[in-house]
Amino acid sequence: MKDNVKSGALTEVTFFILLSLYTPRHGYAIMQFIEEKTGGRLVLGAGSLYGALNTLTEKGWIGPYGDSGGRTKEYCITPEGKAIAEKELQRLTELTKIAAAIVEEGK
Template sequence: MPKNTPLKNEQMSDSAYYILLALLLPKHGYAIMKYIEELTEGEITMGPATLYTLIKKLQKSGYILLHEDDDERRKTYQLTQAGTAMVEAEIERRLRMSRHGRLAQLNAKEELE
């Protein structure tokens, strides 16, 4: 993904995907990182630099917005309608990819037999 560009016409990275999943409910930055780590059972950990770089890109793309919060020190983010639609489409795309992978494995296995 080129630097400093919004995500609208690019394939979504795994990190961006997990951020959108985390924001199915509004969260602040640290909670996003912890949610991703817990959801993936430690398989994926995200540092602050990656998180906040992607949050800016996701905001520019219109997928998330900064939620007004009483605590000025803690910024809470939430999905927009476009973000919700994007994460739903991405879930479906990744499910299709997984089915394609299984089909390719089965086809290869049959040809080897």
């Protein structure tokens, strides 16, 4: 999972994990969210998800939600993570705008 911090480009997995955590979710729910939203195109293995969650927690983009008194650990996006997601959305919007214009012209 290499996220290009400079340009703001995130990997698809990272972006989807951030988006899924606008609502607090545990690991299994994150996996389901991604599968559902991509219609099963993007399937994430539990080991890869675990690694990604740890990396994003270290970066401070997501954090644990509530006390983990309940056995299943839940995660939630942090304000920093939200800022990153918003920036990515902006970048993608710009990109699609440019792409749409060029592709339309080339028709």
